Amino acid sequence: MPMHDRTADIASAQAAGTRTRRSGEIHAALSVALLCKTYASLVAVKDVSFEVQRGEVVGLLGPNGAGKTTTINMILGVLSPSAGDIRIAGIDLAQERSRALAQANFAAVYATLPGNLTVEQNLRFFALIYGIARLAARIEALLQQFDLEHLRNTKCGVLSSGEQTRVALAKAVLNRPQLLLLDEPTASLDPSAAQTVRERIRGLASDDGCGILWTSHNMYEVETVCDRVLFLSRGRILLEGDPRRLPAEHGAETLEALFIRLAREPLSAVERTQ
């Protein structure tokens, strides 16, 4: 696609997003337009466009290798897109990386916090990196909120998976982000702990107006937590909609059944329902 066409398409995609918001002043927590990532001949992500509104929890679903983590890495600024546009709270990530990333945060099972620092030291370190004012009060509040007070002087490396997840989530909300990216945040938790985490995250969206992009392979969790889901396969968005209505709309009994069908036969599954 010629460059001028792409630029026009990106502008058009963003304008469409802006129109849906009505207010004109409040930006979406995340706006992604025609995002692409290619490695030589391999297309990892192709023309992905979506938005996450404030207070909305959006599930990013797809089989392994679908492009979920690649998409998240591009939004986190640790992977440059080959093309496309990412705006966090209306700030262009490519143009104002530091300012845009100050509005976001993340937690992922594969990105544990440094194990050689204690819980409190880790929070203090990241609070400074995010430039948080009155950090002592903020850290105390988070230690209490995530039930970490008794672990404040424990090195993160010796914590259980569940405790590490709680610390990662406390770090993820340190800067009161407008956009929170969670890559399988409950993957290593027992059902009770996972339930608590889901409730807390749901609260972040509803009470604090944080936009959340959530990846998970747990379809029950997705139905419970997400307002909207995006099905990604082979780097493209195949389906988008309400996780509670999508299965019926596409002739599947459950979200899990739909997921399996899309993962195995992505094109025919979509064509069958169109």
Next chain:
Amino acid sequence: MKLRPIAGILLRQFYLIRGSPVRALPMFAWVAIDIVVWGFITRYLNTMSAGRFNYVPSLLGAVLLWDFFTRIMQGVSTAFLEDVWSRNFLNLFATPLTTPEYITGLVISSIGTSAIGLAVMLVLATVVFGLSFFSLGAMLLPFLLVLFCFGIALGILASALVLRLGPASEWLVWPLPALISPFVGVFYPLATLPRWMQLIAKGLPPAYVFQGMRAILAGHALPAAALLPGAAFALLDVALAGYFFVRVFRYALRTGLLARYSAESVS
């Protein structure tokens, strides 16, 4: 550049050193051992020369300056390697932290750790072996500054190489000072070297420092003009190393190296 993120990098280093004797000890233990070993060697050589030549300033002084330079370089690269060892790149670089803020944090933490090493070396060399470095007074400062700048440049270069080549390449960057040591004439005049080595030495700032120090110890005035090219090269090297790091960082962003680093999938 914002101060808080830089303070964050410094605080992290402080926490790591405070809570870990294995990090605190090498800041002064190895340089102290170096000074002791070379101190006794110079004493022995002084005995052999029967007072005709004082080896203390020329050999022990050279060891002190060289160790200062290597500590600066290792201070920067070790602070960077902490993020490699703790698989912290994804957490760190998905934040508002900018590359200049990160590098500044590494450099300032290196100043702190190498200052401790320098103090230990000066005290030991002066008190135990009678090295009268303090008598050089302010004349010492330009030499230390040139070595400091080149140490910073080499530390940033080493960090960039590890970022580009993967965690295992730390074994490649530790011996970088040893690689350049034959060319810079730490213990011998540059005239001792063959012509091709002298040509390489002309581009290495420490060569000017050690030549200048030998001139001072021989009773000459501060060779400011002779040290200037060394200072210019050192500043240029800092700029080049910074540029190289930024280029490698951008490469790591483009290829996904940075995102994969945390999973140690790069070797």
